[in-house]
Amino acid sequence: MTLRDIKIGGKCKISCIKLRDDTARRLEMLGLTQHTPVQLLNKKKSGAVIVKVRGTRFAFGREIAEGIEVSED
Numbered sequence: 001m002t003l004r005d006i007k008i009g010g011k012c013k014i015s016c017i018k019l020r021d022d023t024a025r026r027l028e029m030l031g032l033t034q035h036t037p038v039q040l041l042n043k044k045k046s047g048a049v050i051v052k053v054r055g056t057r058f059a060f061g062r063e064i065a066e067g068i069e070v071s072e073d
Contacts (some may be wrong), residue, residue, distance in 0.1 A: 003069075
């Protein structure tokens, strides 16, 4: 299941990040590591998602959201 599959308001944990190495490293520097709790705040029609991670809101485009695999909390 990817970040795009979670319902609005749903909580999950990151299980792995399947993106290019430079993008994955940047997300890790921002605090998105394995087993980090994430809450989906909103989904946009364009495929973008807005999530809350460790008290900070992030917006990700469709490609990044589909590259972040999650497991239900």
